[in-house]
Amino acid sequence: MTTEMTSEALFEAMRRSIIDGDDERAAELAGxxxxxxxxxxxxxxxxxVIGLREVGDRFSRGDMFLPEMMLAAKAMKRAVAxxxxxxxxxxxxxxxxxxxxxxxxxxxxxxxxxNLVATMLAAxxxxxxxxxxxxxxxxxxxxAREVDADIVGVSALLTTTMTGQRTVIETLAAGGLRxxxxxxxxxxxxxxxxxxxxxxxxxxxDAAQAVTVARRLVGAADAAVV
Amino acid sequence: MxxxxxxxxxxxxxxxxxxxxxxxxxxxxxxxxxxxxxxxELLAAAGASVADGVARIPEGPVRAALVTVPHEFALHDxxxxxxxxxxxxxxxxxxxxxxVHVLDPETLEHRSSRSAxxxxxxxxxxxxxQYAAQSTAVVCADVPAAIGDLYRLFLVLxxxxxxxxxxxxxxxxxxxxxxxxxxxxxxxRALEARPRAVFDVCxxxxxxxxxxxxxNLVALARAGVPAEIVSMPLAGGxxxxxxxxxxxxxAAECLSGIAxxxxxxxxxxxxxxxxxxxxxxxxxxxxxxxIETAMIDAxxxxxxxxxxxxxxxxxxxxxxxxxxxxxxxxxxxSAILGALAGIDMISxxxxxxxxxxxxxxxxxxxxxxxxxxxxxxxxxxTPTETLATAAFREAGLExxxxxxxxxxxxxxxxxxxxxxxxxxxxxxxxQEAGALDTFARARRRVDEVLATYRRPVIPVGVExxxxxxxxxxxxxxxxxxxxxxxxx
Numbered sequence: 065m066t067t068e069m070t071s072e073a074l075f076e077a078m079r080r081s082i083i084d085g086d087d088e089r090a091a092e093l094a095g096x097x098x099x100x101x102x103x104x105x106x107x108x109x110x111x112x113v114i115g116l117r118e119v120g121d122r123f124s125r126g127d128m129f130l131p132e133m134m135l136a137a138k139a140m141k142r143a144v145a146x147x148x149x150x151x152x153x154x155x156x157x158x159x160x161x162x163x164x165x166x167x168x169x170x171x172x173x174x175x176x177x178x179n180l181v182a183t184m185l186a187a188x189x190x191x192x193x194x195x196x197x198x199x200x201x202x203x204x205x206x207x208a209r210e211v212d213a214d215i216v217g218v219s220a221l222l223t224t225t226m227t228g229q230r231t232v233i234e235t236l237a238a239g240g241l242r243x244x245x246x247x248x249x250x251x252x253x254x255x256x257x258x259x260x261x262x263x264x265x266x267x268x269x270d271a272a273q274a275v276t277v278a279r280r281l282v283g284a285a286d287a288a289v290v
Numbered sequence: 291m292x293x294x295x296x297x298x299x300x301x302x303x304x305x306x307x308x309x310x311x312x313x314x315x316x317x318x319x320x321x322x323x324x325x326x327x328x329x330x331e332l333l334a335a336a337g338a339s340v341a342d343g344v345a346r347i348p349e350g351p352v353r354a355a356l357v358t359v360p361h362e363f364a365l366h367d368x369x370x371x372x373x374x375x376x377x378x379x380x381x382x383x384x385x386x387x388x389x390v391h392v393l394d395p396e397t398l399e400h401r402s403s404r405s406a407x408x409x410x411x412x413x414x415x416x417x418x419x420q421y422a423a424q425s426t427a428v429v430c431a432d433v434p435a436a437i438g439d440l441y442r443l444f445l446v447l448x449x450x451x452x453x454x455x456x457x458x459x460x461x462x463x464x465x466x467x468x469x470x471x472x473x474x475x476x477x478x479r480a481l482e483a484r485p486r487a488v489f490d491v492c493x494x495x496x497x498x499x500x501x502x503x504x505x506n507l508v509a510l511a512r513a514g515v516p517a518e519i520v521s522m523p524l525a526g527g528x529x530x531x532x533x534x535x536x537x538x539x540x541a542a543e544c545l546s547g548i549a550x551x552x553x554x555x556x557x558x559x560x561x562x563x564x565x566x567x568x569x570x571x572x573x574x575x576x577x578x579x580x581i582e583t584a585m586i587d588a589x590x591x592x593x594x595x596x597x598x599x600x601x602x603x604x605x606x607x608x609x610x611x612x613x614x615x616x617x618x619x620x621x622x623x624s625a626i627l628g629a630l631a632g633i634d635m636i637s638x639x640x641x642x643x644x645x646x647x648x649x650x651x652x653x654x655x656x657x658x659x660x661x662x663x664x665x666x667x668x669x670x671x672t673p674t675e676t677l678a679t680a681a682f683r684e685a686g687l688e689x690x691x692x693x694x695x696x697x698x699x700x701x702x703x704x705x706x707x708x709x710x711x712x713x714x715x716x717x718x719x720x721q722e723a724g725a726l727d728t729f730a731r732a733r734r735r736v737d738e739v740l741a742t743y744r745r746p747v748i749p750v751g752v753e754x755x756x757x758x759x760x761x762x763x764x765x766x767x768x769x770x771x772x773x774x775x776x777x778x
Contacts, residue, residue, distance in 0.1 A: 123572075126572050129571035129572060130526075130569070130571045130572070130574055131526070131571060173494050173498060173500060174494065176524065176527045176528055176569070176574075177574070180574050223388070223390060223429050223435070223438070223459070224435070224459045224460070226435075227435055252644065252646065253390045253429075253646070255390070255391070255402065257402060270573060270574055270575070271574055
C-alpha cells in the first residue's frame, strides 16, 4: 500500500514538473522512478504525459502561453531521455501516434512556425523528425522513407517559396510514397485553396490546428486532445 | 511662430546610445549570417571576418557606411515632382503591401487576390490624397508566380501617377522591374535622378541576410534605385522578448544592411525600415495592431533618426478579419503613434489579418485616421495676431463667431474635414440616410471614389514599351493574356 501511495505521489510530482516546465525536476523524478523500479512506460503514461495533456488543455483554453508550453515540452523531452535506456533494455516502446517528418522548404529559412508545430506534435505524442530549414525537396522523401513516416509537414512563409510545397508532394509521389504518406502544409501565405490545389492532405491555420489535422490523418481524431 | 510639433519619443538619449552600442556588439558576436557569396566578399574586403557563412562586422565599415548614406532623398510622381520626401521630417503613408487575400465587400470572404483586385485597390488609393504613395498591395493569383513581383509593379505603373513602394522576389525579375521603371522615367539615368519607386528588402530574423535579400540589396544599390530595409524582429519568437531587445536586433540588422548596401555603392539611397511585431503568446501569431508592435516601431525609428537616416515602419494595419471595431481602433491608434514618432513612410493601411488581407473599404476608413494623424501633426497653430481677444471684439458676447470672416478663412485649416465615412450627423439624419455603419459607409465611399477615377495619361510610346517588356516576360512564364491591362 505504501509503495502504491509513493508511486501515486511520484506520478503527481511528475505531472507537476511538466506543468511547471521544470526540466531539472522532471529529469530528477524520472531518475527516481528508475531507482524505485517503477515501470518506465507507466512513468510516462501515468505521470509525465498527464501533465503534458493538462498543459495542452490549458493552452487551448487560453490559460497557458507558448513559452510555458515550450518549457513543458522541453521538460517532457528530458524526462523521456532519462527513461529511454531502461525502455530499450526492457525492449519496450512508447506508443507513438505516428511519425512525422517536418521542415521549412528549400529557399525558406523561417522556422518559428515550423518549430511550434514540431513541438506541439511531439508533445501530442508524435515522433517528430525535424529537418530544419531550407530543406531540399529530395531530403523530405529520403527521410520519410528512412523513418517510415506517416506524415510529411512542409512549411513555407514566403509566397515565393510556397510553390516548393507542391514540388515536395510531386517528389514524394515520384518516389512512390503517395498517397500512403500524408502531407500537411502550413505557413502564413498558405491557404486552404492552395492546399487543395497542390493536393495536400491537410492544412492548419496555426500550430494547434496542425495537431488536430495530424491526429485526424493518423486516425486518432477522437483520442483526448493534448 | 511655429507650433510645437507633437512628438513621441520612447527612448532617452542614453538608451539610444546603449541600443546602438549593443547593436554594434551583435554585429561582432554572434555576427550576421550572410548566404550570398557576393555579400560575404564585400564584407570581407571591408574588414569583416567571414567564416561558415557568418560575417563578424567591426564597427569601422559600418561607421563608414553611415557617413556615405544619404540623409534625404525623394520619390517622384509621374510628372517628376518629389512628392515623397524621405528624411524631410514629413510623415507619408502608403497602403500595406503583398497581401495574398482581399476582403470581398459583399460576402466578407477572404479570397485570393487577383489582378482586378490590385487595380481596384490602386484606383482607390490614387484618389485619396492621404496616400502619398502607392504600394504593390497584393499578389495576383491569376499571374504566374515567376513574374508575380514585376507584374504587380506593371499594373501599378499603368494605373497610377504616384510614387510606389514595391519589392522583388528574384534577381532576374529585379532587373525587369528596374527596366520597367526606367521605361516609365525615360531611361536609367532619368530613373536614378528622379526615382519613382523604393524596393523593400527584408533581412530574416534573427540577423540573417538570405542569398536573395543580400544580393538584392547589392543590385539595387548598384542601379541607384532606393532600397528600404524592412527588418522584422519578432519579440519573443525570433528576437528577444523585451521591446528594447528587439529594437537592438532591428538596429543590428539595419546597420549590417546599410553597410552591405553602401559597400556596393556609396551614396545610394536606403531607408532604415521595419515591420517588427511581438509574438502573440497564445496564438503564435504576429499581431501588427498590438500596442507593443507600435512601440517597437516608434523606438526603432527613433534610433534610425538619431543616425540621421530616413525611416519607415509598418503601422496602420489591423489583425481583425473584417472591418470592425478592432480594425478601426488598432489601425487608428497605430497610425497616430507612427505619425507622432515622425516616421517618414508608414506602410500598412488597408491591411487586415496580419498583413495577409487587403481591403479597399478599409483603405478609405484608414484614410480618415491618416487625415486625423496629419492634423494632429500640425499641432496647435497660432494663425491670428491675438489668440482670441480680436475675435471677441468682433463677435461680442453674443458669440457670433460663425459669421466672422476669420472663421471662414481659417476653418479649413483648423479642422480636418472628414469624408462621409466618418459619421457626424444627428441620429435622425443618420437613420433617414439608411442607418449605415462604418463599413457600409466605406463601401459607398469606395464606389464614389472609383466613379471619379481617371487613368493617368501615359505617353503612348512609354506604355507600349512597358507592355512589350511585360508581354515577353509573361509569355516566357506561360501567360498569353495580360490581365488588368486596359484597352487603349
